Amino acid sequence: xxxxxxxxxxxxxxxxxxxxxxxxxxxxxxxxxxxxxxxxxxxxxxxxxxxxxxxxxxxxxxxxxxxxxxxxxxxxxxxxxxxxxxxxxxxxxxxxxxxxxxxxxxxxxxxxxxxxxxxxxxxxxxxxxxxxxxxxxxxxxxxxxxxxxxxxxxxxxxxxxxxxxxxxxxxxxxxxxxxxxxxxxxxxxxxxxxxxxxxxxxxxxxxxxxxxxxxxxxxxxxxxxxxxxxxxxxxxxxxxxxxxxxxxxxxxxxxx
Amino acid sequence: xxxxxxxxxxxxxxxxxxxxxxxxxxxxxxxxxxxxxxxxxxxxxxxxxxxxxxxxxxxxxxxxxxxxxxxxxxxxxxxxxxxxxxxxxxxxxxxxxxxxxxxxxxxxxxxxxxxxxxxxxxxxxxxxxxxxxxxxxxxxxxxxxxxxxxxxxxxxxxxxxxxxxxxxxxxxxxxxxxxxxxxxxxxxxxxxxxxxxxxxxxxxxxxxxxxxxxxxxxxxxxxxxxxxxxxxxxxxxxxxxxxxxxxxxxxxxxxxxxxxxxxxxxxxxxxxxxxxxxxxxxxxxxxxxxxxxxxxxxxxxxxxxxxxxxxxxxxxxxxxxxxxxxxxxxxxxxxxxxxxxxxxxxxxxxxxx
Ligand SMILES: Nc1ncnc2c1ncn2[C@@H]1O[C@H](COP(=O)(O)OP(=O)(O)O)[C@@H](O)[C@H]1O
Ligand SMILES: [Mg+2]
Numbered sequence: 001x002x003x004x005x006x007x008x009x010x011x012x013x014x015x016x017x018x019x020x021x022x023x024x025x026x027x028x029x030x031x032x033x034x035x036x037x038x039x040x041x042x043x044x045x046x047x048x049x050x051x052x053x054x055x056x057x058x059x060x061x062x063x064x065x066x067x068x069x070x071x072x073x074x075x076x077x078x079x080x081x082x083x084x085x086x087x088x089x090x091x092x093x094x095x096x097x098x099x100x101x102x103x104x105x106x107x108x109x110x111x112x113x114x115x116x117x118x119x120x121x122x123x124x125x126x127x128x129x130x131x132x133x134x135x136x137x138x139x140x141x142x143x144x145x146x147x148x149x150x151x152x153x154x155x156x157x158x159x160x161x162x163x164x165x166x167x168x169x170x171x172x173x174x175x176x177x178x179x180x181x182x183x184x185x186x187x188x189x190x191x192x193x194x195x196x197x198x199x200x201x202x203x204x205x206x207x208x209x210x211x212x213x214x215x216x217x218x219x220x221x222x223x224x225x226x227x228x229x230x231x232x233x234x235x236x237x238x239x240x241x242x243x244x245x246x247x248x249x250x251x252x253x254x255x256x
Numbered sequence: 257x258x259x260x261x262x263x264x265x266x267x268x269x270x271x272x273x274x275x276x277x278x279x280x281x282x283x284x285x286x287x288x289x290x291x292x293x294x295x296x297x298x299x300x301x302x303x304x305x306x307x308x309x310x311x312x313x314x315x316x317x318x319x320x321x322x323x324x325x326x327x328x329x330x331x332x333x334x335x336x337x338x339x340x341x342x343x344x345x346x347x348x349x350x351x352x353x354x355x356x357x358x359x360x361x362x363x364x365x366x367x368x369x370x371x372x373x374x375x376x377x378x379x380x381x382x383x384x385x386x387x388x389x390x391x392x393x394x395x396x397x398x399x400x401x402x403x404x405x406x407x408x409x410x411x412x413x414x415x416x417x418x419x420x421x422x423x424x425x426x427x428x429x430x431x432x433x434x435x436x437x438x439x440x441x442x443x444x445x446x447x448x449x450x451x452x453x454x455x456x457x458x459x460x461x462x463x464x465x466x467x468x469x470x471x472x473x474x475x476x477x478x479x480x481x482x483x484x485x486x487x488x489x490x491x492x493x494x495x496x497x498x499x500x501x502x503x504x505x506x507x508x509x510x511x512x513x514x515x516x517x518x519x520x521x522x523x524x525x526x527x528x529x530x531x532x533x534x535x536x537x538x539x540x541x542x543x544x545x546x547x548x549x550x551x552x553x554x555x556x557x558x559x560x561x562x563x564x565x566x567x568x569x570x571x572x573x574x575x576x577x578x579x580x581x582x583x584x585x586x587x588x589x590x591x592x593x594x595x596x597x598x599x600x601x602x603x604x605x606x607x608x609x
Contacts, residue, residue: 053476079478087476093469095599096462104462108478114487117458118451124458131459151599171478 003030006066006175006206007052007083013060014047014230021047023231024061029175034197034207036221036238038214040250043227045210046088049177053085054078066174079108084173086164088180088210094153098144098163101152102135105170138166142196158189165196169205176200177208182216194220218242226250276442280435291434295506297546298441299499304526304542305448305535306495311524312533313461314488315468316369317377319520320384324493326391326515327360328353328500330401333510336411339402346413350501357497358490360387365489369482384520391512406511413440413505421508437506444502448495452535455491464488525579529586531593540595548582549575 011024021044029035037045050056052063054075063070071077093101110131116124139145142162147155152163161181168176178197182190194216201207211217217224218238226233226241228250234241241247283290303325310318331353335344344352368379395403412421412433420440421433455461463484466474475481504510522545530541556571569577586594 055472055476075475076478076480079476085476087473091470091473091476093466093473095469096465100462100465104466104474104479105477107459107463107466110459112459114455114458114460114491117455117460120454128459167477 003032005029006031008064009048009052009061010064011061012048012051012058012063014044014051014056014058020230022051022058023229025227025230025232026061027225027232027235029206029208031206032201032204033222034201034209034220036217036224037208037210037227038212038217038224039227044230045227046179048227049085049179049210052078053083053177076108079171082172082174083177084168084171084175085177086161086168086179086181088183090160090164092152092160092164092167095151097149098139098152098155099132099135099148101163102138102166102170103131105167106131106134108171135170138169141169142166143192158185161185161193162196169200173205175206175208179210180212181209182211182213190216280438284432284435288432288434291432291438293547293550295434295437295441297543298438298445299503300523300526300546301539301542302441302445302448303496303499303523304530304538305445305452306492306499307523308452308527308533308535308538309455309495310488310492311527312538313456314464314485316485316488317373318380318489318492319377319524320364320380320382320387321492321496321523322515322517322520323364323384323387324357324360324496325500325503325519326387326512327357328497329504329510329514330391330500331356331497332501332504333407333410334400336505337407338409339407343411346415346505350498353497353501354494355497357500358494361490361493362486365486369485369489381517381520384517388512388515391515404512406509406513408509410504410508410510412508413437413502420505441502444498449535449539456535460484460487525583529583529593531596534593534595534597537593537595537597541593544594545579549579552578
């Protein structure tokens with residue numbers, strides 16, 4: 001039960017003008033677990049993601065990831081360190097093909113620069129071939145290999161969600177952060193998504209999951225944290241969280 | 257690699273190569289002035305493809321591209337003319353010019369690439385003007401650029417004993433200076449086409465496209481957007497520098513006048529009109545915009561004489577009129593450019609529906 005700590009948030013605070021989106025949120029994610037982050041709309045879940053991945057600079061506190069602090073305001077460095085994410089409102093590169101989307105996801109794990117590109121030497125060609133191979137594998141892994149050459153924006157909604165996950169996985173993350181991956185999915189698609197997430201976990205990737213679908217969260221997560229008005233309400237195993245009166249109050253419908 | 261070399265594409269390649277080889281002689285029959293115009297068309301294609309890396313691939317609106325062209329031209333002028341008494345060989349100056357232009361690109365890019373769209377355009381526009389004004393005024397207290405008079409008697413490209421500026425006879429064939437430069441320019445243009453193509457289909461090229469599509473997502477997947485943009489800027493600038501060097505050698509004369517804002521706008525118009533990000537389109541745009549005004553110059557006077565019996569509008573003022581009209585027409589009827597990439601055409605078609 002006590003795997004090593006992968007990510008530690010220490011009193012992270014963020015406000016937008018008068019809105020306190022995060023109030024000293026501290027939580028701990030252990031290696032190998034699926035960690036759920038839930039809370040009503042506007043609770044600050046996405047803001048937490050954005051602070052962690054460097055898109056926002058926290059106004060207080062910070063993160064320790066895999067033993068070293070994360071540099072605020074450096075999204076590419078967070079990705080380098082091993083944090084990959086998807087977005088609540090899907091952000092794919094719409095006019096690139098599905099395959100290219102995943103290939104560009106390999107950016108942070110590959111090296112070729114302009115001179116390599118221009119000279120196209122052996123090492124560059126080998127790297128390029130490896131990028132393509134890995135991208136094809138990942139499309140297959142998330143189950144959309146048939147759409148490899150379609151423009152990302154032309155994929156169905158569910159496939160776009162999958163593609164975004166494949167692109168995130170291309171960076172070989174230690175921690176995969178999914179922001180409401182089941183939003184807008186029907187029952188069958190959600191069930192498939194669950195299988196996919198379980199597979200990713202089985203491959204050894206730690207997962208941080210923001211989700212509204214309570215059944216999905218409670219069934220899938222090892223531990224769950226609840227945010228309300230930017231403050232952490234509780235952090236515990238699903239069985240406890242589910243029956244906590246504060247949660248039921250904050251999140252009407254959870255207990256149902 | 258071999259999938260490209262089908263019999264049909266091989267035949268096409270041979271025909272294009274043959275056409276490129278005989279072209280300066282065919283055009284030369286109309287006078288060497290036309291060969292010079294042709295040379296400028298190729299030089300502009302080279303410049304446009306350099307700018308295409310910045311605007312087309314990375315999506316950074318650069319309105320001061322001519323600054324790098326100027327840096328390259330002045331580098332050549334100062335290192336190969338009586339002005340300082342230096343006469344370095346071309347293989348030394350061209351790379352030096354490229355490096356200087358590259359440094360200028362990085363100097364401009366580093367502090368400004370956090371800016372987006374319009375703001376970046378304004379800053380680059382200002383930078384272009386600053387460089388021109390510098391060239392205009394760096395004649396006192398120490399005379400570096402010779403101010404508005406410019407620098408004259410610049411060395412042509414010389415390889416061994418082979419002078420590109422003079423007419424010579426090769427295998428019984430009389431080849432003029434402009435014709436020689438033509439072949440040099442074609443070689444350079446082929447080089448920049450190859451570079452464009454390879455960059456586009458590389459890790460860096462994909463990163464540029466990703467930034468263009470969604471900068472936040474690009475950051476989140478680990479692209480150091482500032483550095484990658486800077487790379488595009490520096491690459492584009494280097495090509496501007498090389499083009500500038502050839503320009504100085506070909507003309508034998510440079511002055512700040514050649515590097516005004518309108519030049520930057522022309523080069524940008526070539527990229528946009530032809531089809532941003534699409535290599536064949538950019539070449540088409542450059543060749544058209546470089547040749548049409550010249551063709552107009554030759555046609556306008558006789559046509560007006562025939563129609564009205566006198567010359568009502570001089571070719572120079574008509575040039576801008578026609579140019580503007582062409583831009584409006586293209587933007588109205590072919591918003592993705594004359595020859596856009598298939599994807600871009602689809603993209604715009606969907607947007608307007
Ligand atoms: N960029 C921003 N500018 C201003 N306010 C923001 C911004 N991002 C989030 N907020 C505010 O912060 C609060 C938390 O939002 P968010 O993190 O998106 O909530 P959740 O993802 O839990 O639904 C909301 O009140 C939201 O309006
Ligand atoms: Mg959210």
